[in-house]
Amino acid sequence: MYQRRTNQIVLSALQSQAAVVLLGPRQVGKTTLAMEIAEQRPSVYLDMERDADRQVLTEPDLYLDEQAGRLVILDEVQQMPGLFKSLRGQIDMRRRKGFRAGQFLLLGSASNVLLHQSAESLAGRVRYIEMPPFLLDEVGRERQNDLWLRGGFPDSFQAENDSASIGWREDFLRTYLERDIPALGPRIPVTTLRRFWTMLAHAQGGLLNAAALAEGLGVSGQTVGRYLDLLVDLMLVRRLQPWHENVGKRLVKSPKVFVRDSGLVHALLGLGSMESLLGHPVVGGSWEGFCIETLIASAPAGTEPYFYRTAAGAELDLVLRLPGNETWAIEIKRTTTPKVSRGFHLAVEDIGATRKLLVYAGEHEVPASNGLQAVPLARAVEHLRARW
Known part of the structure; x- marks a missing residue:
């Protein structure tokens, strides 16, 4: 068992x-974490995907009144959107009785759906809190390549071997496509959504070209947007927004x-070993995505992630605006030579970065010119953790 920071x-x-509210894709470890917490205090656990547990909440106030003083854990709570008004009343009633904190732990795997449902009632x-893989x-820098190849879903990462790992990820993808996504309501052909997901993996880290995706799938640009919104909502795909504050650029x-998740990229492309990954054109985009997800998850709460690119060639792979108005400019390279382009320095000046990092494939921290630090990924994580 690995100790989760979450x-x-x-x-x-x-x-x-x-x-x-604990958000995260399925199989990321939310329920395991919740059950560990439940062992430390009086608690009750209900899974909203089980008919028996849903029946318990047919009259939610009658049941929840009896649980005052306990931590009530509700898994896949987005399955019962009507519950949130009752939760608001329960929280207010318990406050009057002196129970102010630690009343409900709500787990969900569809972020926008759950945020919309809870925002009005539980404001x-x-x-x-989002739980990443x-x-x-958490796993140690000596297992960095395993984490990159297999991804961070616990069952995939901890599989007996690479073959068992990619087999688990194939099953994971199939379950999402055939069961979990249809359960949310969208009527999307499984083969079409699988092709779309695979096209995103091939273009890992590229600019969104909805027209090209639509042409490849034989659908409209609006439909591509709907597919993308769905995968973003399920926390399986990230839309990294461009920095937008430079007037005149x-x-x-x-x-x-x-x-x-880098492991899902590799499963979608049939890359089950490090040898097959290193020989594939996606290797650079995969490494960049792996580093970006790691760095965003390691940054303090409230950090805003962006990338930066101008028509003139100034570019940053990742810009992190930390609380307190710190702006970190980060370049990511799968190289052992710690060098950046002129475009990096131009971009740093454009955004007024307060810290400059080059995350590279070397093993040592190397100071470079103009205040730039070249660091391994693990060291960059430590720098960000120090800001918590």
């Missing part, structure tokens, strides 16, 4: 907030698109 974040939030009563500082306006 565990301490949730425990801390439960000490100050009445309700905590001021809830904290949202395994992170580099011709900035790229299209977002970059990444399949968020």
Whole structure:
């Protein structure tokens, strides 16, 4: 078992907030974490995908009144949107009885759906926390290549061998396509959505070209947008937005698109070993996406991620605006030579970066010119963790 950083974040939030919403894709470890917390305090666990547990909440106030003083854990809570009004009343009633914090832990795997459902009813009563797959500082830097190849879903990362790992990821993709996504309501042919997801993996880290995707799928650009919104909502794909604050610069306006888990990128492309990955054209985009997800997840809460690119050639792979108005400019290269282009320095000046990092494939931290630091990924994570 690996100790998850999210565990301490949730425990801390439960000490100050009445309700905590833990978001993350399926199989990322939310339920395991919740059950660990449940062992430490009086708790009750209900899974909203089980008919028996849904029946318990047919009259939610009658049941929840009996649980006052316990932590109520509701898994896949987006399955019962009508529950949120009852939760608001329960929180307010319990406050009057002296139970102020740590009342509800809500787990969900569809972020926008759940945020929309809870925003109106639980405003001021809830904290949202996203649980990522395994992170580099959770599994150790000696397993960096395993984490990159297999991705961070626990069952994939901890599989007995690479073959078993990619087999698990194939099953994961099939389950999402055939069961989980249809359960949300969209009527999308499985083969079409699989092709779309695979096209995103081939173009990992590229600018969104909805017209080209639509032409390849034989659908409209609007339909491509709907497919993308769905995968973003399920926290399986990231739309990395461009930095947009430089007046007078011709900035790229299209977002970059990444399949968020590197292991899913490789499963979609049939890359089951490090040898096959290193020989594939996606290797650079895969490494960039892996680093970007790792760095965003390691940054302090409230950090805003962007990329930067101008028509003149100034470019940054990742811009992190940290709380306190710090702006970090980050370049990512799968090379052992710590060098950046002139476009990097131009972009740093454009955005007024307060810190400059080059994440590269070497093993040592190397100071470069103009305040630039070349660091391994694990060291960049440590720099970000120091800002928590």
